[in-house]
Amino acid sequence: MSPTYLSPGVYVEEVDxxxxxxxxxxxxxxxxxxxxxxxxxxxxxxxxxxxxxPTLVTNWTQYVQKFGGFMAGAYLPDAVYGYFANGGGRxxxxxxxxxxxxxxxxxASPARAAIESAEEKPAGLLEFAAREAGPTGNNIRVEVKxxxxxxxxxxxxxxxxxxxxxxxxxxxxxxxxxxxxxxxxKEQSQLVTVRVVGRPAANVxxxxxxxxxxxxxxxxxxxxVQDYQGDVIKREGMGGLEPLDDVTMICAPxxxxxxxxxxxxxxxxxxxQQAMIDxxxxxxxxxxxxxxxxxxxxxxxxxxxxxxxxxxxxxxLYYPWIEIADQSGQNGRTKLVPPSGHIAGIYARSDGERxxxxxxxxxxxxxxxxxxxxxxxxxxxxxxxIGVNCIRAFxxxxxxxxxxxxxxSDPSWRYINVRRLFNMVEESIERGTQWVVFEPNxxxxxxxxxxxxxxxxxxxxxxxxxxxxxxxxxxxxKCDAETNPPEVRDVGQxxxxxxxxxxxxxxxxxxxxxxxxxxDAAEG
Numbered sequence: 050m051s052p053t054y055l056s057p058g059v060y061v062e063e064v065d066x067x068x069x070x071x072x073x074x075x076x077x078x079x080x081x082x083x084x085x086x087x088x089x090x091x092x093x094x095x096x097x098x099x100x101x102x103p104t105l106v107t108n109w110t111q112y113v114q115k116f117g118g119f120m121a122g123a124y125l126p127d128a129v130y131g132y133f134a135n136g137g138g139r140x141x142x143x144x145x146x147x148x149x150x151x152x153x154x155x156x157a158s159p160a161r162a163a164i165e166s167a168e169e170k171p172a173g174l175l176e177f178a179a180r181e182a183g184p185t186g187n188n189i190r191v192e193v194k195x196x197x198x199x200x201x202x203x204x205x206x207x208x209x210x211x212x213x214x215x216x217x218x219x220x221x222x223x224x225x226x227x228x229x230x231x232x233x234x235k236e237q238s239q240l241v242t243v244r245v246v247g248r249p250a251a252n253v254x255x256x257x258x259x260x261x262x263x264x265x266x267x268x269x270x271x272x273x274v275q276d277y278q279g280d281v282i283k284r285e286g287m288g289g290l291e292p293l294d295d296v297t298m299i300c301a302p303x304x305x306x307x308x309x310x311x312x313x314x315x316x317x318x319x320x321x322q323q324a325m326i327d328x329x330x331x332x333x334x335x336x337x338x339x340x341x342x343x344x345x346x347x348x349x350x351x352x353x354x355x356x357x358x359x360x361x362x363x364x365x366l367y368y369p370w371i372e373i374a375d376q377s378g379q380n381g382r383t384k385l386v387p388p389s390g391h392i393a394g395i396y397a398r399s400d401g402e403r404x405x406x407x408x409x410x411x412x413x414x415x416x417x418x419x420x421x422x423x424x425x426x427x428x429x430x431x432x433x434x435i436g437v438n439c440i441r442a443f444x445x446x447x448x449x450x451x452x453x454x455x456x457x458s459d460p461s462w463r464y465i466n467v468r469r470l471f472n473m474v475e476e477s478i479e480r481g482t483q484w485v486v487f488e489p490n491x492x493x494x495x496x497x498x499x500x501x502x503x504x505x506x507x508x509x510x511x512x513x514x515x516x517x518x519x520x521x522x523x524x525x526x527k528c529d530a531e532t533n534p535p536e537v538r539d540v541g542q543x544x545x546x547x548x549x550x551x552x553x554x555x556x557x558x559x560x561x562x563x564x565x566x567x568x569d570a571a572e573g
Contacts, residue, residue: 065560069497071481071505074334076405076473077397079132080141081390082287083125083276083303086117086149087181091239101285103141103293109133112142117185118212118478119377120148124302124309127373128390132526134416135391136398140295145276146303149185160186160265164193173246174223174255175230183267192259196220199383201487203228204254208240214238216240225253272307274320278328287328290335297472298396299325300338300389308342318342319357322364322450329363334476336469337361338396339456340387341368341437343421347428355433362462367392367438371448372419374416381382385421388440395450396469405473406514408453408466408554414440418449453554467551470514474549478502490538495528498545502526506549516550524549534558 054060080103086097099115106112112129119126125142132140147157152355159182165171179186188208196219197203208216216238223245235245241262279286290296304321307313313321324336339359341350350368359366367388375384391414399409424432424439429451432439438452453465462468482501488494503526510523517523527546537544569572 057412067068068504069481069484069501071477073505073509074473074476074480075295076297077137077400078139078141078295078321078404079137079298079300079390079393079397080143080287080290080293081125081129081132082143082145082299082301083122083128084123084127084146084148084306085144086120086123087147087183088116088144090115091180100144100147101279101283101289103143103284103289104235105139106142107139113212116142117149119375121377122306123148124306125390127376127384127386128300128302128393130330130376131373131386131391132152132394132397135394135414136401137394138397139288140393141293141294142315143279145181145279145286145291146272149267151182155317157182157267158265159183160189160262162191162260162262164191166249166322167195167254167256171256173334174249174253176244176246177241177260177262178244179262179265180238180240182265184265186241186262186265190259191241191262191264193255193257195254195257202252202254204257206230206234208238210240213240222251223249223255230514239439269311272312274317274324277301277321288322290328290404291332296332296335297469298336298338298393299329300393301325302340302387302389305340305343305387307439315342315353322357323359326359326361326364330361336396336465336472337364338389338392339364339366339475340370340389341366343370343385343387345369346422347424347432347560351431351435351438354432354437359436359456360458362457362468364456364458365438365454365465366436366456367440367450368432369421369424369440369450371414371417372421373416374418383418391415391417392450397485404514405468406470406512408464410438410453410465412450413447414450420448444506453556455531464554464556466554470551471549474506477505478547481505485543490533490541490543492530494543495530496535498543499526499528502528502545502547506547509512509549514552516552522550 063569090097090099109130159179163173163179164175166174177191179189192207194205196205201219203222205219206346218233220228224229230243231245254285277286279288279289281291304318308318322339329335329337370385371388372383372385375382395412396409399407399412420440421441424441429439433452436454438454441451443447454463455465455468485498506524507520510520515523525548532544
């Protein structure tokens, strides 16, 4: 409707005739579901549990602050570390079980230490407790030193724990005031809390010495398929990832920890992996990176793969496990871990360096010392056609990902890069065309949509993601009266047809070599 002018004058109108650029969405944000040392965040002296909650982590230091370090019996820390080491950036961590600390009082108790007074007839004076329940607190040491003078005696606390920054508190007393030990420690310590027992005189001091907290323990919790699936309403587990639009990959490395410990059998493993696939199918723009079970030879993995019957273009399976440095135990030792975390990092690295259209294969797995099984070419001949992507060691070329197939039986979606390219394009178009909703469904709108989508796909083609010498050979966009007849418009629909010719990886490179007599023979 044209504006109404009621009095003489000069009027300026703004007319929106420009394009609505479609920006490519991110493709390399992973989500890790599994076990951690702890799951808590301390802010302003208050501890907030992160158990089951998707938590953004952008680097390894941030991960350690919230979830602790490496732990025996947990593969998630190694997976996240491998993700960052191989080129990963942002990721989400969902801890469904803690092995070193817990915020659930029904499952864990904190380490404690009691300190008596320094009087001739000592009595209980201070009671220390680790902020994080579980065996992690058993490593905390508290050193008490006396200070001040006879009229105003004070004491200091030095609190230390391996892997955490030491804490120091001076000029403390047990009496009321700004330097009351309970108040100071509660507001400033991230390691412990302290309670003054009874109502002692203000000049009473705790006995000097070094004390170690003890008694912290955690009861193991049996993990089920439901723990991995979670609940979207409670924002827990995989369900908690649903509101996060930027998650494009999902890994569950500790599914194998459940299997190794006997907590879950192969049927349970299949149930969780199928739940991951179902989640990605539901969310459309997410991709599941699956681990093969450990201690399997190639023929056993082949039989297992055929028995589980996975069929999805939104998932890929990797074999075998990889050998890395064991950073949770003694120096010089190694351990075998599922490869999914390292593979997710390679996806991110390949996307950043080449683009999502490049197959994340023939890439070095950084931080890897070896593989559990040396897969031969003949053995991979039986695994590759059924979608088992092998990780192989090549002399002089390192350990590399040597497969790029999804778990789909549909030849159109055989390759990982094709599926992820379409994920990126579809989500980008979906987000970039929200302005179209409720616009008049007429030829003017059809032309505008065609223009904007074509402009975006032209950029995709120029990046090398589409096959064709010209844009016309690489893609088409059709939005006209043929795709939007009256019966379609009458039900409020706008239909745009988009076709793309994705580039496929050169999976089999064939050189045809023959003898040639040379130009002289040809002339004769």
